[in-house]
Amino acid sequence: MAGPLSRAALAERMGVNRSTILALTAELAGAGLVREELPAGTTGAGRPSLMVRPSPGFFVLAFDVAVDRLSAARVGLGGPILDRRSAPRSRAGVDLDTVVARLAAMGRDLLDAAPPGTVCAGLGASYCGMVRPGDGTVRYGPQMGWVDQAFGTELAKALGIGLPVAVGNEAHLGALAEHERGAGVGVDDLIYLHGDVGVGGGILVGGKLLGGESGYGCEVGHMLVNPVDGRPCLCGSRGCLEAETGEYALLAAAGRPPGEAGRDAVRAVLTDPSAGAAVAEIGDWLGIGVANLINLFNPGAVIFGGMLRDVYAVAAPQVAARIAQHAVPVSRERASLRLSALADDATLLGAADLGFATLLADPLAA
Amino acid sequence: MAGPLSRAALAERMGVNRSTILALTAELAGAGLVREELPAGTTGAGRPSLMVRPSPGFFVLAFDVAVDRLSAARVGLGGPILDRRSAPRSRAGVDLDTVVARLAAMGRDLLDAAPPGTVCAGLGASYCGMVRPGDGTVRYGPQMGWVDQAFGTELAKALGIGLPVAVGNEAHLGALAEHERGAGVGVDDLIYLHGDVGVGGGILVGGKLLGGESGYGCEVGHMLVNPVDGRPCLCGSRGCLEAETGEYALLAAAGRPPGEAGRDAVRAVLTDPSAGAAVAEIGDWLGIGVANLINLFNPGAVIFGGMLRDVYAVAAPQVAARIAQHAVPVSRERASLRLSALADDATLLGAADLGFATLLADPLAA
Numbered sequence: 175m176a177g178p179l180s181r182a183a184l185a186e187r188m189g190v191n192r193s194t195i196l197a198l199t200a201e202l203a204g205a206g207l208v209r210e211e212l213p214a215g216t217t218g219a220g221r222p223s224l225m226v227r228p229s230p231g232f233f234v235l236a237f238d239v240a241v242d243r244l245s246a247a248r249v250g251l252g253g254p255i256l257d258r259r260s261a262p263r264s265r266a267g268v269d270l271d272t273v274v275a276r277l278a279a280m281g282r283d284l285l286d287a288a289p290p291g292t293v294c295a296g297l298g299a300s301y302c303g304m305v306r307p308g309d310g311t312v313r314y315g316p317q318m319g320w321v322d323q324a325f326g327t328e329l330a331k332a333l334g335i336g337l338p339v340a341v342g343n344e345a346h347l348g349a350l351a352e353h354e355r356g357a358g359v360g361v362d363d364l365i366y367l368h369g370d371v372g373v374g375g376g377i378l379v380g381g382k383l384l385g386g387e388s389g390y391g392c393e394v395g396h397m398l399v400n401p402v403d404g405r406p407c408l409c410g411s412r413g414c415l416e417a418e419t420g421e422y423a424l425l426a427a428a429g430r431p432p433g434e435a436g437r438d439a440v441r442a443v444l445t446d447p448s449a450g451a452a453v454a455e456i457g458d459w460l461g462i463g464v465a466n467l468i469n470l471f472n473p474g475a476v477i478f479g480g481m482l483r484d485v486y487a488v489a490a491p492q493v494a495a496r497i498a499q500h501a502v503p504v505s506r507e508r509a510s511l512r513l514s515a516l517a518d519d520a521t522l523l524g525a526a527d528l529g530f531a532t533l534l535a536d537p538l539a540a
Numbered sequence: 541m542a543g544p545l546s547r548a549a550l551a552e553r554m555g556v557n558r559s560t561i562l563a564l565t566a567e568l569a570g571a572g573l574v575r576e577e578l579p580a581g582t583t584g585a586g587r588p589s590l591m592v593r594p595s596p597g598f599f600v601l602a603f604d605v606a607v608d609r610l611s612a613a614r615v616g617l618g619g620p621i622l623d624r625r626s627a628p629r630s631r632a633g634v635d636l637d638t639v640v641a642r643l644a645a646m647g648r649d650l651l652d653a654a655p656p657g658t659v660c661a662g663l664g665a666s667y668c669g670m671v672r673p674g675d676g677t678v679r680y681g682p683q684m685g686w687v688d689q690a691f692g693t694e695l696a697k698a699l700g701i702g703l704p705v706a707v708g709n710e711a712h713l714g715a716l717a718e719h720e721r722g723a724g725v726g727v728d729d730l731i732y733l734h735g736d737v738g739v740g741g742g743i744l745v746g747g748k749l750l751g752g753e754s755g756y757g758c759e760v761g762h763m764l765v766n767p768v769d770g771r772p773c774l775c776g777s778r779g780c781l782e783a784e785t786g787e788y789a790l791l792a793a794a795g796r797p798p799g800e801a802g803r804d805a806v807r808a809v810l811t812d813p814s815a816g817a818a819v820a821e822i823g824d825w826l827g828i829g830v831a832n833l834i835n836l837f838n839p840g841a842v843i844f845g846g847m848l849r850d851v852y853a854v855a856a857p858q859v860a861a862r863i864a865q866h867a868v869p870v871s872r873e874r875a876s877l878r879l880s881a882l883a884d885d886a887t888l889l890g891a892a893d894l895g896f897a898t899l900l901a902d903p904l905a906a
Contacts, residue, residue: 304868304870313870361753375836380745384836385729386838387727387875390838390868390870390871392836393836393871394835394836396871397836400767401766402766402769414866466763466832469759470743470757470759471750471757474753502759502775504679505670508753
């Protein structure tokens with residue numbers, strides 16, 4: 175939800191009829207989650223559609239586990255980030271318990287700082303790996319070495335406020351957030367590419383996230399783009415899109431020493447004139463990946479987010495050249511290439527929406 | 541439609557409620573397209589759901605333009621092929637007028653041979669290239685050198701029976717036909733790969749064909765799999781999946797002289813023990829393509845059709861090895877690999893369904 179909307183507009187956006195909206199908003203208003211009010215400028219004549227406005231008293235806590243940073247935020251209905259905590263995370267050897275304990279501490283801190291009378295109505299989390307729908311188990315997070323870790327359950331337990339934590343993959347959530355209020359508004363067939371340290375994707379087909387048979391679709395990071403002399407990937411393969419365009423690849427191509435890492439190191443390479451060849455090489459592989467995705471999905475937009483936002487801003491010429499070379503003209507004629515509008519908040523806002531979604535699915539259960 | 545079904549089963553399969561089915565079947569029965577009858581073994585007690593049975597008097601004409609063969613068939617509701625015509629087609633220099641004239645002659649021949657009292661209720665066609673939804677224009681058919689050719693309109697004009705021709709891409713139609721009555725029944729997230737001379741794909745996401753922004757999704761044949769020393773592709777690029785796994789690649793890898801072509805030549809290579817290395821090489825590239833698609837789509841099934849049905853039957857070990865190497869375990873755990881059940885009729889049956897779909901969408905307009 176992007177702010178106050180008329181009942182009629184809400185019905186249209188949710189694809190339901192007006193009597194359903196009437197019942198739903200009455201239920202939400204009864205629970206104190208929204209207020210219904212006359213639109214500004216109403217004269218009293220006729221029957222204006224009531225405006226539905228999120229109540230300011232409710233918020234969600236959103237969490238974001240990226241490869242080298244942990245974040246948490248208090249987010250209001252409609253997406254405003256009201257307060258946040260963030261801290262770097264050591265990349266290696268960080269187990270579930272440590273991550274959960276640190277996030278829970280951030281969450282409690284945010285709750286303590288929330289204004290009196292406001293209520294936490296939901297919990298959502300973004301994770302840099304493959305997440306089982308439903309129970310928030312991380313099935314596979316190669317960047318952190320996680321396999322089948324009960325992340326959602328454990329984080330809910332550690333927070334201990336009686337609410338479950340809805341967990342999603344970071345790029346899936348970024349795609350949904352960009353579609354809801356960022357660079358993808360109105361584009362129902364879109365590809366969002368997210369660079370963290372690895373590379374992930376969130377793909378909307380006809381306005382819905384591509385889940386596949388069991389919810390693990392969109393795994394663009396392990397699409398093989400360089401089968402001949404590819405760089406090793408943490409998944410055990412070589413030449414994956416992530417291995418050729420992620421942070422490690424960029425820093426290695428630019429000849430940076432193995433110890434260097436992180437977004438600042440990436441930005442230093444991207445702005446270093448002597449690293450032009452390295453950036454062009456990364457842009458070439460990124461362009462091949464994007465061309466393949468355009469052929470497969472005939473998208474209306476391709477959005478570059480996270481660290482790939484910075485890469486694309488510099489390597490756009492290489493990406494465009496590869497698309498011209500490898501994407502079928504009919505497939506690419508409607509595809510516009512865009513920078514993420516939500517930038518580094520995309521995944522956190524997606525996690526917040528996930529928290530609100532569990533609430534909105536059953537407003538009176540919370 | 542796969543044959544007689546109860547109203548209740550029909551309602552469930554079409555995702556509509558029983559009152560909609562009641563109105564729809566009444567309309568179809570009024571137009572003579574279906575008969576409603578009591579199920580076998582009904583005793584008269586209770587209220588059995590009436591069976592809806594396609595009328596035997598209606599058929600569609602289905603057309604199939606493959607790279608080296610033209611086909612047409614008279615097909616009954618529910619998919620039985622009642623009569624067919626087929627002829628080889630010269631690969632080079634065949635223009636729209638020639639193809640349309642030959643198909644129209646086959647169609648008239650089938651109409652002349654139809655039993656008295658039966659009625660042609662729709663026209664559908666499958667084409668080996670990219671087709672604009674709605675008007676049946678071939679936007680891009682590199683194997684035949686077609687760009688923006690008004691195929692559907694011209695075929696309808698040449699047939700001259702007052703019905704439009706609904707046109708679809710061959711692999712899209714094959715995917716839908718396999719899902720409806722072949723190897724993909726019940727699998728709503730599936731990938732169908734079709735080898736003609738080139739390679740095409742039809743991908744279902746949540747039970748619906750992946751159309752993308754303008755209906756040109758699923759263009760798997762031009763996914764780049766070999767960026768380093770790829771074979772030239774008719775699209776102007778090199779190293780596309782089609783260029784590495786299509787008929788030309790297989791025959792060239794096996795050292796066959798340039799003049800050899802066609803399904804018989806392909807089968808000769810596939811059964812020639814001395815061509816094992818060539819088959820393995822093609823299987824390797826096919827496996828890389830399939831691994832990428834599994835990562836992206838988390839499918840329940842991958843179905844090999846057309847010429848790739850024959851290739852996969854022999855090269856399954858290479859495909860399996862590449863999937864094990866390059867597809868993320870979580871993404872591939874539900875993906876079963878299958879041979880097309882409809883074999884060389886998949887595209888023709890898909891075209892027939894398309895013809896019936898235009899009829900069923902507006903039964904009284906025909």
